[in-house]
Amino acid sequence: MSIWTVDGRRKAVAYTGSPDRIKALATLPVGESDLVHRDGMWFLYASVEVTEPPTYEPEGFVGVDMGIVNIAYDSDGNRHTGARLNGYRRRQLRLRARLQRKGTKSARRLLARRRKKEARHAANVNHRIAKTIVTEAARTGRGIAVENLTGIRDRVRLRKPQRVTLSSWSFHQFGAFLTYKARRAGVPLVQVDPRYTSQTCNRCGHRDKRNRPDQETFTCRSCGVVAHADHNAALNIAQRGVERWGAVNRPHAASPRSQRGRETRKPGPLWPGS
Numbered sequence: 058m059s060i061w062t063v064d065g066r067r068k069a070v071a072y073t074g075s076p077d078r079i080k081a082l083a084t085l086p087v088g089e090s091d092l093v094h095r096d097g098m099w100f101l102y103a104s105v106e107v108t109e110p111p112t113y114e115p116e117g118f119v120g121v122d123m124g125i126v127n128i129a130y131d132s133d134g135n136r137h138t139g140a141r142l143n144g145y146r147r148r149q150l151r152l153r154a155r156l157q158r159k160g161t162k163s164a165r166r167l168l169a170r171r172r173k174k175e176a177r178h179a180a181n182v183n184h185r186i187a188k189t190i191v192t193e194a195a196r197t198g199r200g201i202a203v204e205n206l207t208g209i210r211d212r213v214r215l216r217k218p219q220r221v222t223l224s225s226w227s228f229h230q231f232g233a234f235l236t237y238k239a240r241r242a243g244v245p246l247v248q249v250d251p252r253y254t255s256q257t258c259n260r261c262g263h264r265d266k267r268n269r270p271d272q273e274t275f276t277c278r279s280c281g282v283v284a285h286a287d288h289n290a291a292l293n294i295a296q297r298g299v300e301r302w303g304a305v306n307r308p309h310a311a312s313p314r315s316q317r318g319r320e321t322r323k324p325g326p327l328w329p330g331s
Contacts, residue, residue, distance in 0.1 A: 058101065060092060072101050081105050096173070110243035115200035115302065118247070120295025121190060121235070122254070122287045123204060123228060126272060129186050130287035132295040133193070137186045149175045180230065187234035191242050200245035202298020203232060204254070247305075249297035258282060259292035 059068045073079070085105040093100045120132035129137040149171070156164040194201050206228045239246040255275075257264040263279035270276060275286040 058090075081107075096169075107241065109240055112243050112245050113198065115245045116198045118200045118202040118245075118295045118298035118302070119190065119194045119197075120291040120293065120298060121201060121203045122291040122294055123206065123231065124287060127287050128182070128231070129190065130285070130291050131190060131193075132288070132291040134288055135189075135193075136285075136287070137189075146175060146179075183231045183234050187231060187238050190235065191238040191244055194239070194244050195242045200247065200298060200302065201235060201239055202247050202249055202294050202301070203235060204251035204294060205248040206232070206251065245302065247298050247301045249294055249301050251294070254290040254293040254297075255286055257293055259284075259289050259296070 058070050058072055059066060060070060061067075074082075082103055082105060085107060088104040088106060090101060090103040093102055118132075122130045124130070127136050127138050152171070153168065156168050190201060236246060238244075253264055256266050256268050258268060258275075258277035258280060260282045261277060261280040263277055265278050268275055268277055269286050271286075273286055275284045275289040276282075
């Protein structure tokens with residue numbers, strides 16, 4: 058690359074990266090680039106133009122229930138548990154507390170070195186889970202339905218120990234990863250109203266807060282079905298995804314003149330901040 062410095066332009070400055078990103082820079086049109094100094098190192102942020110495939114018509118939806126105990130639980134029954142990640146975060150929290158109490162120069166140096174390690178680890182976990190869900194949806198020709206969790210930190214009331222876990226869990230990041238991976242694969246993604254998905258029976262539709270006696274168990278007090286609570290919620294989210302897709306793509310009633318030339322609208326990935 059070629060960059061301007063206070064001593065003039067420097068040409069043929071070498072850079073490196075992962076093989077897929079080097080290939081993208083070599084084969085795709087390059088847009089705006091930034092040179093960033095972070096943590097004592099220089100990074101080249103280069104954007105490339107990627108052709109977005111058309112969104113296909115889904116044959117059903119994969120519902121994804123997001124949480125803290127289980128990072129994601131889909132309607133196919135696949136559970137992506139958060140136990141290991143939450144345990145890792147607790148260990149990091151205890152380590153930071155010990156280093157802060159110690160207060161020596163070496164402790165401060167170690168704190169600075171570990172500052173972003175937890176964030177990188179959590180992002181990697183979210184990347185892998187999002188990729189798994191999008192790949193399965195694309196393979197089966199289905200779309201992805203997720204909960205609209207905007208403002209969840211303001212709505213949920215938890216005890217103090219649980220607040221730390223909630224604040225460190227990146228719902229927005231996981232949703233953003235799902236969104237851009239779905240767009241690159243042409244997989245339809247819709248957000249649905251999350252209210253009462255954990256209290257409503259997917260089989261008979263009966264809603265009662267007593268249907269969920271604890272975090273893991275769902276027992277319908279009407280038809281008697283017993284299931285994992287997150288799986289039941291994911292099935293409800295998948296059904297709401299079908300309903301939302303149909304509602305958005307349903308032709309609006311209008312005169313024949315106003316209908317001429319009108320295209321059917323499809324919902325795009327509307328995750329906030331994506």
